[in-house]
Structures are given as structure tokens and as C-alpha cells.
Amino acid sequence: MVPSTPWTDGAFAVLLAALREGNAAVDVTGVLTRHQDRAVGVVEGDDDDVSDRLAQLQADPRYGAVRVLSSETSRRRVFPEWAAAYQQADPLLHGDEDVAVLLTAPLDADPVLLARRGEALLSWFRAHPRAPLSAQHHTDSTSEPVRVVNVAIEVLHETGIEDCSLELVADVASISLDELVVLFPTRPDLVRAMIERWAGALSGPLLPIAAELGAVAYLRALVRAHAEQPALMRLVASTLSTSTSSTQPGGEYFRAMYSGFKAVIRDALEDDVRAGREPATMDAERGAQQLLALFDGLRVQALLEPGLDMVDAFDRATARTRRGWSEPYEQHDPFRQLTAGVRP
Incomplete structure (x- = not known):
């Protein structure tokens, strides 16, 4: 998600709360992380529920430009308890080169590169499923x-x-x-x-x-x-x-x-x-x-x-x-x- 105008901390907090409300209403779960004016995350649930939820987000101007970087089928959710967990800055997260580029560099138009970086983010969260609980900072x-x-x-x-x-x-x-x-x-x-x-x-x-x-x-x-x-x-x-x-x-x-x-x-x-x-x-x-x-x-x-x-x-x-x-x-x-x- 990239907003049309920069997020203030207040605007992003309201956005995060609204995201949780909307996800919970349709049994969609996941996690979100933010770096300045870019938010990247994972959305998981039944295929139709995820597709419908993504369409809602893309139609809501508060979320700015919403793009799907990568998608895959899984037998179980990574974040079944969280409508939208929030991952604050974590040095381990930025330590993965593909994830760091995804969070900080201009988004590459190459769909193959975007998919690889999206998969890297998902892999990181799978390896650190409780990371949002600890609010670790650099x-x-x-x-x-x-x-x-x-x-x-x-x-x-x-x-x-x-x-x-x-x-x-x-x-x-x-x-x-x-x-x-x-x-x-x-x-x-x-x-x-x-x-x-x-x-x-x-x-x-x-x-x-x-x-x-x-x-x-x-x-x-x-x-x-x-x-x-x-x-x-x-x-x-x-x-x-x-x-x-x-x-x-x-x-x-x-x-x-x-x-x-x-x-x-x-x-x-x-x-x-x-x-x-x-x-x-x-x-x-x-x-x-x-x-x-x-x-x-x-x-x-x-x-x-x-x-x-x-x-x-x-x-x-x-x-x-x-x-x-x-x-x-x-x-x-x-x-x-x-x-x-x-x-x-």
C-alpha cells in the first residue's frame, strides 16, 4: 500500500484499526509492516474472502495504491489469531535483502522481482510468527x-x-x-x-x-x-x-x-x-x-x-x-x- 499523500502517525493508526475491523468482519487474517509511506503485508483466508477483501482495499482511497505482489495456496494460516497484526521495525526484518528492498526502494515494475520479494516477506513472517508481539526496534x-x-x-x-x-x-x-x-x-x-x-x-x-x-x-x-x-x-x-x-x-x-x-x-x-x-x-x-x-x-x-x-x-x-x-x-x-x- 502506497498512500496518495504521506501518512501521519494518527492517520496510519486509524487506518490500521479500520483494516482490523474490515478483516475481522470477513474472517481474513494477516500482518502489516510499515516503512515511512509504504505498508506491506500478508493477507490470508479462503480464496473468495481474500479476493473480495483485496477488492475492497483497492477501492478504498484511504489505503492508496494497493498491489498484489505474490500469492500462493497454503493448508494453514500463518497468523490465524490476528485480523491484522502490526509488525514494527525489526532489524531482522530489514536484514533480509529482498525484504529490505521491498520496504525501502522504489517498487520495481518487474513482476518476477516483485513476486520474489513478496515471497521473501512471507518466508520471513513464517520464520518469525510471534515477531509482532515484541515490538523490537533497531x-x-x-x-x-x-x-x-x-x-x-x-x-x-x-x-x-x-x-x-x-x-x-x-x-x-x-x-x-x-x-x-x-x-x-x-x-x-x-x-x-x-x-x-x-x-x-x-x-x-x-x-x-x-x-x-x-x-x-x-x-x-x-x-x-x-x-x-x-x-x-x-x-x-x-x-x-x-x-x-x-x-x-x-x-x-x-x-x-x-x-x-x-x-x-x-x-x-x-x-x-x-x-x-x-x-x-x-x-x-x-x-x-x-x-x-x-x-x-x-x-x-x-x-x-x-x-x-x-x-x-x-x-x-x-x-x-x-x-x-x-x-x-x-x-x-x-x-x-x-x-x-x-x-x-
Whole structure:
């Protein structure tokens, strides 16, 4: 995809969220990576679904010029869990010459070369199917802690939180347990780093949506992203006990992380009021409390109720909540009404 006008980060974030919505609606999955004003990715699904989806993208001016570089038939999907995973810059990705040329050089008109480079991109993603989870950047490509955290994310995704031990992570990372403990002295330290990196990979590309369309739109995009990552939701849920303790290692950090996220939503709501997206009668602090109660509650509910449509539930609840923001607040005490009619 090459846009007719350069993408801003906000415009691309909105585009990414819209791509996920459209893909999910027709059971199409895949991955997208971006370099400046070019996006290249993989779209997978049943033949007719993929053809129809590509036709939709080519007809939508927001995506610019959409070209098919290569296509093939496969028995299974590479990204069955993701409507449209987003792969941020990764030194390994740019390390493949054909992929690097595909992302950075002028597109060659030779269909044979384009097909070869498209196949190289698909091969890279097949070899690194969890790469979008780690948000690796060129600046930290040589960092041993980053490498270990990426390994830990992969291990947890494959085994579950209960079996993701320090010993197993060390074994898969090909380092000794003593070397791992130097990097992450306790399991909460490693969990903290995993959440920070994994959640950052999901939220970072979407954050500009808050400035473009508002806090509710940003959280909606996050709900969609988290719905595709139940392993991350389980990891976050596993920290609840630690987060509420004043004595457990990492508790203060997790509380600070939550407070920081709440501040992002509160500030976005304040911007929404100034921009006229939300009514002036809405108190941003209380609005953030309500939205996070919904966001966190849906993530927990999805773990207890597999198959829950988190996005639909979010849409229904926020529609009513936003209407309430426009109305004067009246405290409602159902017990007062019950006792008012009781006579001695």
C-alpha cells in the first residue's frame, strides 16, 4: 500500500484499526509492516474472502495504491489469531535483502522481482510468527534483556502463564538460570518486562487514534487488539494480586503502570471536551474511571466467558455511557426508594 499523500502517525493508526475491523468482519487474517509511506503485508483466508477483501482495499482511497505482489495456496494460516497484526521495525526484518528492498526502494515494475520479494516477506513472517508481539526496534536489537523478554513472550504464548518458569525461559533462550537471574532477579521482574513490551507492541501503534478520533475510539481499537491476545490478558490478570499488595515485589510498579494508563485516558477525554467530541458536562476523571472499568472488566470477562464479543459489548456499553455524560448527574439510591414506602 502506497498512500496518495504521506501518512501521519494518527492517520496510519486509524487506518490500521479500520483494516482490523474490515478483516475481522470477513474472517481474513494477516500482518502489516510499515516503512515511512509504504505498508506491506500478508493477507490470508479462503480464496473468495481474500479476493473480495483485496477488492475492497483497492477501492478504498484511504489505503492508496494497493498491489498484489505474490500469492500462493497454503493448508494453514500463518497468523490465524490476528485480523491484522502490526509488525514494527525489526532489524531482522530489514536484514533480509529482498525484504529490505521491498520496504525501502522504489517498487520495481518487474513482476518476477516483485513476486520474489513478496515471497521473501512471507518466508520471513513464517520464520518469525510471534515477531509482532515484541515490538523490537533497531536501537535495542543487541540488547540481551530484550532478546530474553522476546523469548519469554514466545514461551508464555506456547505454554501458558502457569508453566512459563524462569528455568524454561533460560533453556529456550540458551542461557543459564544464573545469567537470567542477573537480568531479571525475580519472576515478577520478568513478568513486568513482558507486559511492558507486549502491551506496548499492541498499544503503541494505536495511541495516535486518541488525538485523531478520541479516547473511546482508542480504547475500542485496544479492545479489538487485546481480544486477539488472550495470553496477554491472562498474563495481566495474573498480576492483580501483586498489584494490590504493598509488600509484594513489583506491586508499586504495576500500580504506577495502571495510573499512567488512566492518566492517558483522562488527558484524552479532556482533549475530547476541548475538541467538542465529548460534552462539557463530562468530568474527565470520572469518565476515565468508567471507561477503564469497562475495558478491564471486559478483559476479565472474556477469560471467564470464551467467545464473548468484546468489541460489541464495548460498543453497546460506551453508547449508553456517552449519552449519560450529556445529562446532569443525579445520584440514585435504590435502597432509599425501597425504605421510603415502609411504615412502622
